Each structure stands twice: as C-alpha cells, then as structure tokens.
Amino acid sequence: MKGGKGWIPLAAIALSIGILPWLRELTGFPASYLVLLSAVLFWTAQATSWNILSGYSGYFSFGQGAFYGVGVYALAVLVGRHGQSWWLGLLLGGVAGLVLALVIGTIAFRLRSLRGEIFALLTLAIPFILSAIARVTDSIDGGQGIILPVPEYPDFFGPFQQFIFWLSGAVAVLALVIAYGMVETRYGWALFAIHDDEAVAEGLGVPTFRHKMIAIAANGLIAGLSGAVSALQVGFISPEGTFNLRVPLFVIVMSVLGGRLFWAGPAVGALYVVTLQNRLAGGFEGWSLIILGAVLVLLVLFAPEGIMARFVRRPWTIVAVAAGVLAALALYGEWGDPVSWFALALGSAAVVALLPAGTIAGRRTASPSSRLGSALADPGEPETSSPGIGKTLVEAGEVTRRFGGIHALRGVSMRLSEGELVGLVGPNGSGKTTLVNLLSGALRPTSGSITVDGVDIVDMAPHQIVHQGIARTYQIPRPFNSLTVKDNVVVAIMFGREPRGLAASRQAAAEYLALVGLSDLGDVRPGGINLHERQLLEMARAMATRPRILLLDEALAGLNPVEIDNAVAVVRRIHRSGVSIVLVEHLLRVVNQLATRIVVLDQGRLLAEGDPATVMQNPAVVSAYLGSEAHARRD
C-alpha cells in the first residue's frame, strides 16, 4: 500500500513500452507477443482503474462494463458512423467515461443510506440500461453493430498492432501513474480511510464525498479511454459484445488476485490472468475457465490480500526464483517457447509468494507496564491545575433532537469556554452521546442552534466542523484497521484543521503518539493493541486534527484502575496544552478530579450545572443520577 520508490518500476514499465517495438525489429520476436502484451496492457488499465474506486475506497463496483462500454461506443459512433479521426474518438471515449462516472457518483454518493451492497447493485444495473439504450437507438447502434475502418495514423507508429500496443501502453501507464500518485498523496489515503470506516474518516476532517467523486472519476476516465482503444483494435462493435459480464468480472478477478490494496496489484493480476489464459488456450479450452474459477475461490479463501501482499514481504527471493526458472528454461532451450518459460516463471513466483511466510511481524515490542510507567511519571501534577478560562467557544442554544417520537434532547442550552474541561454526566439514555453527536455533526439537531466561535455549524458536514476545531473520540474505539497506529494519526494530520502533505504528516505523527504514550506501538496495526491503547489512539487521532475543542465520549470505559490513572494523566496533559474538553464519563471520581465544571443531563434535559463540588451535592442530581445515596457512597 505504501511504496515511496514506486516511480522506479513505473518508469521502467513506461520505458519498456516505449522501446519494445524497436527491440522487436532488432531481435525479430513474433508479432503475436505484441498482441499478448497489448492484452496485458488493456487489462492493466481496466483493472487498475476499477481498483482505484473499488479497491482503495472499498465501494465495490460491477459497473466497469458501463465505463468501458461508453468509451467503446463513443469512439465507434464518432469514427465508424461519422468518419471522425481516431484521436478525437479516444478523447470522446475518455470524456464519456468521465461524465458517466460523475453522474453515477453524484446520485449514488448523495444517498443517505448508501451501503456497499446497494452501490454494488446500483452499478450492476447500469450496463444493462446502457446496453438497451445502445440497442434501441439507431443513431448509436440500433442492434446491427458498428464496423470500424482501420484508422489512418502516422507512419511513425509502424504496423497496426504496434500502434495499438503503444496506445494501450499509454493508457495503462496513465492508469498506473494515477494509482501510484494517489497512494503517495492525500487522495489515496482519504480512500483508505473511507475503506476502513467512512464515518470516522469524515469525523477526522476527510471530505469523503469529494474523494469518492475523485475516485469514481478516475475510474470512469481511464476505463473510457481504454475502452476506446480496444474498440479501435476490435473493429466490430455490438451491444452484446460490449456490455456483457466479461469486463466487470475479469477486473475483479485480476484485482483480487494481484492485491486490492496495492497500486500495482491489478497489473500483476492482469499479467497472471492473461498469461494463464494464453497458455490454456491451446487444447485446454474446456479447462481454462475452470482453473480460473478455482484460482479465484482458493485465493479469496486462503490469500484474500492477493499476490502483492505476499510479494512485498520477500520481493528479492521471489524475483530470484522467477528469474532463475526463466534463465534455466532459456538455457536448456529444448522445452516449449518463450511464453511458456515466462508462464512457468510467473507460476513458480506465485507458488513461492504464497508459501507460508512464518508469523506476521509487527506485534507489540515494549511491555505495557514500562509505557504506563513513563506516562505516569509526570511528577507533581496539582489536582486543580488548569489554564485560565477565556472567551466562549461553543454555544448550544435550545437544542432539541428527536428520533421518531422519542426526545433524546429537549431544549438543552450549554456553553463551553476556552480552557474549560466540562464533565458531561447523567444516567444512561440521558442524551450525553446524542449531544456529542450533535456537536460533532454526526447528527443534526431537530431544532436549536450550535455555534463554534460565533460560526453556525448546524448545516455543516462533519469534516467542515473538524476544520472549525471540534474533534471527537468514540466510546467504542473505531481505528482504521488496515492502517498502522502511526498511519491512523497520519490521516488525521493530513485532513485536520491545519492540513499537511503525506511526508510532513508522517514526521509530525510521532508528536501525537508521544502525547498519549503510544510511541512504541506506531508500526503495529490496531488489531494488535488492547482496549486502553485503542482509546489512547482515539485521543491521539483526534488531537492530530489540531482541535480547539475535544469531545471525549466515555474514553475511559472498560479500563482497569491503573489504565484509568494513565488515561486521566493523558487527558490532563491535553487540557493543559490549551484544548477545551467535553468529557462524557460515568466515573464520578474521574470527573471530580478533572472537570472545571459539570453539566448534568437527565432524560434529555439539563438538570444542573456548576462547579463539581456544588453540583454533586445537589439533591436532584443525587437522586436522578445515582438513584440512592448508597451508590454515591460506594463510589
């Protein structure tokens, strides 16, 4: 997923595509190799473009055939029906794919209740509609198909197959450059975050809608361009041959095979599938698809992360094995032809890659107690130390929120000033989390107003509210599970209130990990850390957006006493750094220790507020919140 040196293979691929036809003149290898390579390049472009949307962001699309198909038909109509030049056809092919993508994206990604399956099915339906439109519209197809003349192109390009090879190569390189460029910039990282947890991504400042649109636009543009090139090559276009299930299903197989989270994954998958098909075509036709199907089943079950994921663990061994097999076969020279040697080399590389690579590295290293110790080592923190109270930051006026007939909040007004740490308490169901959700923009109030530093945030999307300076944590931690602990923080820095580029964010991440005492666990994935550490990660991630106000939703739930003391120290450190905090918490000991003021909710209403000592002795609070005095004494 993360390379850094990806431009080297990328430049090598581009260079090889550029010089290969001349190499052919020198060595005289058969033109059929060029056909085979053109197929690899075509599928590389298709699969890579699909993967930018579906692999990176996780929105699984069956609509690849639609983008491909409009590209095919844009060129076919322009060149075949109207006699325009091929390059105009290519251009229109790309534009058609792009426009279709933007239309689908605008409708689909605006849906409130869009889930992955709904998107998949929506995109499944599109090719059928387009196919029917093509069939019944005489000015497009009308059902009799379109025959394309061999295009007139400059002699410089040589034979037609060479021309197609270069065009396919150009589109494939464009696809790979975009796919790689995204991985190395915020665009790809936004999609990875969306893939793991879209609501959390939005809550950390990622403009999710915009990034999903960028992804689907890239998908449509490249697929349309590539479709137009293939139309030139094929020469006869029909709705049945264009809008079938071949393209969408092949790109899925290739991407899964190669690895959906890697920019080069789909290209690797394309190389394997095309080579396999080519080798199986002679005499094994009945088996070709059976083997392909079996490969797909076995891969999803046993190596769902694909070949690339295994490859990056020991690249040199795998390259050496493949090169060795290739060299041995070439030197022996008695068996098969060069394509067979290559296929066998690919096969042996896959076998080596898929062999179990021992246990996965990246577990915890430091012992938890040593880290807790260092976090607790802050000596002499005075219980009451707190920055001075400044101007009002957040003001909620008469906020009401209904869920159907249930009033979660009824006309609650509260304010938060600079330097405050407000403890928000109340029995279960009193509306605490609803209030946090309203302040962070996850929910909108049914009525009432919320302003941050005088700016009305009621109609803002959550990521805009982050940019106003509000960050939150979740009661049950929701880390991005496919990213490391450090990269979780990196995403938040990249899209926070003071956004930075990938390299700068990577450098800055250490500061936030140190703030919560997770410095030793930066390279571990969230699956390898415990609940306490995940809650600390939540805080680090929220702080990385550079908030002025931090909403901590039961950040201490489920912790043991030592962990609680550690978390309290972290919260205090955050508070002293000048961030105002709203702390939702059940543990009154903690609230009393930390809060400069307490707000008590009961049944959606504001029951009391004031300084901790006074509020906690208020008889109404004691009876509503604690039920009886006995409970109070126990705490």
Place this chain on the structure above:
Amino acid sequence: MNVLQAGLAGALGGSLFALMALGLSLTWGFLKVINLAHFGLILLGSYLTFELATSTPLGPLNTLLVTIPVLCVLGAAIHLAYERFEVSELSSLLVSYGLLIILVQVVHNIWSADFRRMDASVNPYATRSISLGDLSFPLPTLLAAGFGLVLVVLVGTIINRTYAGRALRAFGQDREIASAFGIDHRLIGVVLAGVAGATAAIAGMLFALRGTITPDAAFEWVGLVFAIVILGGIGNVAGTFYAGLLVGAVSGVVASFWTPSHSPLVVFSMVVLALVFRPEGLFPRRAGRH
C-alpha cells in the same frame, strides 16, 4: 386487449425468474451470503432435467424426484464450505462467482455449448397453452406461476409462523446474539441452503420445460434475477414473488408497446430508482407478529 395479454403473459413468465430469485434472496437475507453459485445450480437443474427426461422414461416433471435431492445436497454442501471458511458477505460474492464459472464450464464440458431442447415427445408442455377467452397462456409459464405460488406460501408460512422461521429471522438480524440464545446456526444455515438448492432444482426444471437451454443462460439470468431480488426486498419471500410478477408484466407491456429491447431499459431504470428511493424493496414487510 393486447396489452392485457402481454402484461399477464409477462407476469406469468416473470414468476419463473421470481423462483430463481427466491433462493438467492433467502440465503442473502438470512445467511448473509450473496451466492452467485445459485445460478450454476439452476443451470445444472436444467441440464439434469434435460438429460433425465431424454434418457429415462421419467418425464420432465418427475425428474424433480432426482434433481431436488441432488441440488439440495449440493446447495447445503456449498454453504457448509462458506461456513467453514467464515466467508464474509463481500467475499461470498467473489468465491461464489468462482464457483459459478466452474459450474457453467462443467456443464459446458459435459453437454457442449450447443442449444439443447427436450424432444416434443418427451416434453409435451412446451408447445401447449391454455386459453381463457381471448387470452392464451403457455403451459410452462402457468406451471411456473403455480410452483412459484405454492413455494412462496410454503416458505413464507415457515418463516413467519414456525419456531424455526423465527429463529431464522433472529439469525438474519444478528447472528451472534441469536447464537448466544441457543439458536443452532449451523443446522439452520444448512437447512436453508438446502431449501434454496431445492428451489434451484424447480426453477431449473421449469426453465428446461420452456424450450432451449445453453450454458451461457446462467449469466443471462444474473441481471434480471438481481433486479427482482432488489425490488422485492432482500430476504422478503412474498416481495420477491410480487417483484417477479411486476418485472415480468412491465417487460411484457413495454415489449408490446415498443420492442423487447426496450424492456431492460425500463426494468433496470426501475431498479436504479428503487435502490435510490426504496433500498429496502418495494414491498416492505408488515411490522409485528414476532
């Protein structure tokens, strides 16, 4: 009258696709598996019907005695494999797509890509139709509607009225909680997948009854059947049947007004609109009776 004829005939034809959709909808809704291999099972059902009816004196309808047990076991076995490898909803799509490719290719290797059709002496149903005044309906589609109705009532009753059905619904909503309350999810899943396999056998038989079959038919069903599953509401038995009738009727009427090529345009536009405005399906289940 033409439009009425087209609509009614279309609706009856749609009931066949509703039958195909029923198994898919059940396993998707209750077991959280999007089983594309279901299309392969239906295809296998068609070819087994063809083979048995042609080479034995059973007759096409009686082939169900063989095909139902066979596909029931096959469906259950595939589900056990999903269960064994803890396949997620999305992975199930990929795995079952691989299985579908394999099944279609196996059928292709055994029976070739040629069109196959039961001889008129074997299959007297294909050419017969029943007239009702000016209206006339082909017998295979009437049979499809009949089987569809019986199955929908049967499966619907089981799911809504019996303990097993209630357990199934609980399981469909939250499998962990349901398991914690002592629901044996293994048994329920296997039985349901078996039932889905049985519906594939029936749908396959009815498809073979209509006329020609080819291996590629399995891929041609995918779009229309998914359309019906979505319009009907995933896991909604009665809704699936209504959606099948609706899609069939709309296709028929559109085809009679314009051309058959226009039908997919209208049907899939309906699907897009349904997904945008009513993602829970056109026929929401009534709340209550738990």
